[in-house]
Amino acid sequence: MSKNLILFDLDGTITDPGLGITNSILYALSRMGIDAPPREELYSFIGPPLLDALAERFHLTPEEARHAMGLYREYFAETGIFENEVYAGIPEMLTHLKNAGKSLMLATSKPEAFAVRILEHFALSPYFDFVGGSDMEQVRGTKAAVIEYVLQATGSDPGDCIMIGDRHHDVTGAKTHNISTVGVLWGYGSAGELTEAGAIALASTPQHLEEIILYGKD
Numbered sequence: 001m002s003k004n005l006i007l008f009d010l011d012g013t014i015t016d017p018g019l020g021i022t023n024s025i026l027y028a029l030s031r032m033g034i035d036a037p038p039r040e041e042l043y044s045f046i047g048p049p050l051l052d053a054l055a056e057r058f059h060l061t062p063e064e065a066r067h068a069m070g071l072y073r074e075y076f077a078e079t080g081i082f083e084n085e086v087y088a089g090i091p092e093m094l095t096h097l098k099n100a101g102k103s104l105m106l107a108t109s110k111p112e113a114f115a116v117r118i119l120e121h122f123a124l125s126p127y128f129d130f131v132g133g134s135d136m137e138q139v140r141g142t143k144a145a146v147i148e149y150v151l152q153a154t155g156s157d158p159g160d161c162i163m164i165g166d167r168h169h170d171v172t173g174a175k176t177h178n179i180s181t182v183g184v185l186w187g188y189g190s191a192g193e194l195t196e197a198g199a200i201a202l203a204s205t206p207q208h209l210e211e212i213i214l215y216g217k218d
Helices: 018-032 039-045 050-058 062-076 090-099 112-121 143-154 168-175 191-197 206-215
Strands: 005-008 103-111 130-134 161-165 180-184 201-203
Touching: 018 039, 018 050, 018 062, 039 050, 050 062, 090 103, 090 206, 103 112, 103 143, 112 130, 130 143, 143 161, 143 168, 161 168, 168 180, 168 191, 180 191, 180 206, 191 201, 201 206
Parallel strands: 005 103, 005 161, 103 130, 161 180, 180 201
Antiparallel strands: none
């Protein structure tokens, strides 16, 4: 694979945020007096834009969804952000890609300010040439919009990019810009979800992903 610009999703791809995100949702629902489903059902919120997901799942008005988002961030900004861990093998894989001359950029639906803090907390910042995320007002709230922002901010050629992510939103967001996606199977999506969305390859481990990117292995 000859692509030199590698765009990475964050949640479910670089780090496992499951505990922090679900705890933040549970906090918001409790504060709003909404009966919470089992935690397992909340894992589907990891990946897609959260504002829309909250509104759809809990039948919230736009105003209620924004209030829920505010409560979510109240918990997440102080506690949930660090209820998180880096997937095994990720630092080694990022090191090998950088040593091979690849330019690594983050393209996440998480607010950019949170993404920066997470990378700094886990000492991952040096690997990334640019960190792009959504904004707090959710104007840049879709994966396609985030990718557009990253491309414009860095002057990157979409033809020299590949997207790496664990959910169908990563695939469809990248396709908007004619960028192909390699799906990862250690996150919160499934092989069927990623393949149906149009991922060109699936990586079972970070080492496998490295081999796909550097050597074109299946």
